[in-house]
Amino acid sequence: MSCRKLLSEISNYLDGEIDPAARRELEEHIAKCPNCWVVFDTTRRTIQIYQGCCEPYPVSEALQTRLRDALKKLCEKTQTEESQTKKS
Amino acid sequence: MATFDNPTQTQTVPRTSPPPPDEAQLVEQAKQGNLDAFTTLVNRYDRKILRLTQHITGNRADAEDALQETFLKAFSHLKQFQGDSRFYTWLVRIAVNESLMKLRKRKTANAVSLDEPVETEDDSLPREIAAWDPSPEERYAQQELREILDRAVQSLPPIFRTVFVLRDLDQLSTEETAEALNLSVSAVKSRLLRARLQLREKLSKYFKRGNHS
Numbered sequence: 001m002s003c004r005k006l007l008s009e010i011s012n013y014l015d016g017e018i019d020p021a022a023r024r025e026l027e028e029h030i031a032k033c034p035n036c037w038v039v040f041d042t043t044r045r046t047i048q049i050y051q052g053c054c055e056p057y058p059v060s061e062a063l064q065t066r067l068r069d070a071l072k073k074l075c076e077k078t079q080t081e082e083s084q085t086k087k088s
Numbered sequence: 089m090a091t092f093d094n095p096t097q098t099q100t101v102p103r104t105s106p107p108p109p110d111e112a113q114l115v116e117q118a119k120q121g122n123l124d125a126f127t128t129l130v131n132r133y134d135r136k137i138l139r140l141t142q143h144i145t146g147n148r149a150d151a152e153d154a155l156q157e158t159f160l161k162a163f164s165h166l167k168q169f170q171g172d173s174r175f176y177t178w179l180v181r182i183a184v185n186e187s188l189m190k191l192r193k194r195k196t197a198n199a200v201s202l203d204e205p206v207e208t209e210d211d212s213l214p215r216e217i218a219a220w221d222p223s224p225e226e227r228y229a230q231q232e233l234r235e236i237l238d239r240a241v242q243s244l245p246p247i248f249r250t251v252f253v254l255r256d257l258d259q260l261s262t263e264e265t266a267e268a269l270n271l272s273v274s275a276v277k278s279r280l281l282r283a284r285l286q287l288r289e290k291l292s293k294y295f296k297r298g299n300h301s
Contacts, residue, residue: 007214011281017262039214039288042295046288047256049225053237054257056135057142059155067130067156074160075123 001025006036010043111175119166126166130159133176136258137183143253144187146242150194154186161186173267177260180268184250191246214285216292224295240290244283251276252283 001009001022006029012018013026030037117125137158142151161182162169169178225233241249254265255276266276 007285008281011277011284015262017277035214035217038217038219039285042220042292043284043288045220045295046284046291049291050237050241050256050287053225053230053233054139057138059134059138063152063155064134067134067159068127070156070160071123071126071130071163074163075121078164079121 001029003029003033003036006030006033007039010040013040014044014047112171115166115169115171115175118163119169126163129175133179134159136176137179139257140180140183140250140253141187141190143238143241143257144184144246144250145190147190147194150190151187154183154190157186158183174264177264177268180254180258180260181270184269188246214289216289216296218292218296220292220295221297224297228294236291236294240287243290244286248279248283248286251279252287255280256284 006026009018009022009026013023018026030040111129114125114129118129134155138151138155141154141158142148145151145154158179162179165182169175221227228236241252244252250269251265251271254260254268255262260268262273262276262280265271265280266273269276271279
């Protein structure tokens with residue numbers, strides 16, 4: 001496996017979406033190519049750091065209230081329109 | 089002392105709270121105009137949707153507006169949701185469209201559609217090849233680290249960062265991401281690879297061994 005080919009397979013390897021032969025070739029390559037090992041290792045850790053730090057964002061009470069009010073208004077409007085359609 | 093094999097005692101154990109209603113049931117009730125059911129769905133997903141809209145728009149006010157538009161649009165178009173996919177995947181599709189519309193309105197340099205042709209693969213070739221310390225993120229205070237990570241994601245083209253957020257932060261499957269973004273599976277894989285490699289490159293400046301700036 002060439003360095004360029006390895007680069008194109010890193011994601012598939014990390015996601016477990018690689019066939020066994022390519023997996024073996026990739027592992028053999030990074031075991032003897034220090035540069036590819038660094039790229040592989042730091043890519044894996046990039047994902048880990050993001051997953052450890054980027055929890056879903058808290059939604060402020062003000063935004064919750066704004067959304068709730070807008071939904072209520074929309075719901076009332078929809079019901080009024082539906083009842084008018086039924087009458088006519 | 090209570091034992092677990094005494095049937096009479098088992099009967100007197102107070103019942104735990106009922107399990108939360110399942111999603112299909114909530115969606116069905118919401119389709120009939122039940123706002124409480126829809127609010128339960130909102131509460132289930134609003135934080136994840138906000139993270140997504142924030143990452144795409146890169147602006148808190150736009151992210152909050154996009155979140156509101158997402159749920160309003162979902163509520164008014166709920167009858168179009170046939171249940172072929174997960175409700176959340178359907179919601180993501182709306183949220184991505186709303187966020188991209190906000191981006192286009194601001195006319196930022198990177199405001200593009202998800203179908204924009206991508207550049208050559210050379211943009212992801214590693215230039216920074218330096219090992220990192222075992223826990224380089226510990227060099228930074230939580231807030232500072234968060235800013236470094238956010239800045240790096242924001243510097244990606246929208247087409248890459250959207251795929252990255254859905255796959256690596258939301259942990260949607262490749263297929264679900266493809267469905268939510270109306271992309272092929274191979275396009276998702278290619279964009280995810282390039283997003284990851286570009287982020288790695290950007291973070292190396294902060295995390296490489298011996299860099300204690």
